[in-house]
Structures are given as structure tokens and as C-alpha cells.
Amino acid sequence: MKAIITIAGYGTRFLPASKAVPKEMIPIAGVPLIQHHVEELVAAGITEVIVVVRGAAEAVQHHFAPTPDLERHLEAAGKLDLLQAVRRISRLADIIFVRQPESLPYGNASPALAARPWLTPGEPFYYMFGDDIILADVPVPKQMLDAFHAHRPAAAVASQTVPDEETHLYGCIAFKPGSKSEMARIVEKPAPGTAPSNWVQIGHFIFTPELFDVLDTLEPGKGGELWLADAVDRLAARSSVIVQPIEGKWLPAGDPLRHLKACIEAALRREEWQEDLVAYLRSLEL
Secondary structure, three states, X not given: OEEEEEEOOXXXXXXXXXXXXXXXXXXXXXXXXXXXXXXXXXXXXXOEEEEEEOXXXXXXXXXXXXXXXXXXXXXXXXXXXXXXXXXXXXXXXXXXXXXXXXXXXXXXXXXXXXXXXXXXXXXXXXXXXXXXXXXXXXXXXXXXXXXXXXXXXXEEXXXXXXXXXXXXXXXXXXXXOOOOOEEEEEEEOOOOOOOOOOEEEEEEEEEOOHXXXXXXXXXXOHHHOOOHHHHHHHHHHHOOEEEEEOOOEEEOOOOHHHHHHHHXXXXXXXXXXXXXXXXXXXXXXX
């Protein structure tokens, strides 16, 4: 199975930093966010990755490419641990970069159309947004693949619950009558108090090619954007879409404050940093 990672947005909430550096290259606990994504895909056995970009992506491409000059410098300096880490990045996976054409509408479903020529015809594929990180003992793609292979639906959607007061921020899932796992529809950012459930989609999906039957006839929705939620909603009306509860801590990182919180959470999980970081946080006068 191939995977698509979408980084085709403009990163406006991270300006001015994202003017020159894609927000997915801004590190979380010392590692660029997109590298976290590739590593969890590889841990689940997915080694062919299509990264869909919009605009400049040289920094991302350079990050995953071999760097002979740097490697020679590290080797000469005897910094062998760093040399191993740098070489490992370029060998993680078979990664290609696809630029989303201007002819496609803006929206989080358009990268799927941009990547379609590079997918294997007739095979399912993994699809994930590049904004968030989920800290989990079992990688999220592994949890999703297990569910997909068990049920063989038209699509699988990763989900977690959120408090009532946050449902208006997300795409909330309505289940089919009598089912706790099969989706009936998604209600995108419902008005407070009107959500069909507290289960929300969290940016990881597995699709069969049936998704393209929907996308080929889907018109742009709210704000003139092509929304994946609209496509999944229509797909659920015609086929089986399962909702997979995800075990792990979901850390949205799509704006600077939430990104900072994700950095702290991820850093606290690194044994070599934990003691010093905890001591520092406790020393703050709040």
C-alpha cells in the first residue's frame, strides 16, 4: 500500500516562519513534523510515500535527500551517531514529491486528485494530513491497517472523542443505526449542541479507489474548497465506511500555540530530556 501525505496548504497560521520553511518542517522535539509522519508509516510497513506539496517544497525534499558534504564532515569529525542519524533519514522510505496543480481547487481533498497518477491502479491507499501528531505505542497507520484488513470497507476513518464544548471545531461522525463502527455521515463543524456524537475524524484515512468515483463528481463546498469530509460523507452514503478508534494522544499542531504544546508533550517522552525539562517547567513562576 502506498501513502499520501498532504502538505499542500499555505501554512498561513505559521507566518512569518512558514514564508520560507513549510510548517511541516518546523520540528517537534527536534524532529521535523513530516519526519514523524514518515517514520510511523514505515513502522507500519508502508515504505512508498507520495508527498503532495503546493508552492516551495525544496526544504522538505532536501531533508529526505542524501547530503554527501554533511556526511563527510560528520565522519571526519568522528560524530558517528549523528552520521548514522542523517543517513537513516535518506533511507527511510521511497518518497516522491508531487506538486498540486493550480487547476485543482484549494481544499484538503485536492491532494488525492494530484497524487492519483502515482498510485497503483485498483489498490487501496493511505491518506493523512500533515498538521497533527499522535503519540501512540502502536503507530496509528498500523492500527488503521489492522482495522482495514479485518473489515475491507470502502474507507476507514481514524477517530477519537472530544469534549462537548469542542465538537464545533471538527468533523463529527454520525453512526448508522445500531452500529458503533460504521459511519452514516460526517457533520462538519456543527453548531454547539448539535453534534451527532463526540467522535471526530483526526486526519488519518485508508481509501479504496472508490474515493475517486466520488471526487470526480464532487463540487467545491464551503469557502469554495474541495473538502475531504464532503467526499467521505458521500462515500458513506453509498458504501461501507468504518470508524476506527485510535489509541494514543492526539496533538493538533496546526497553529503556533498548539505546536508548542505538542513539542512539550513529545519532549517529555524523550528519556534524555525528561528530567531537565520537568525541572525547568516546575521552576517557572506562573
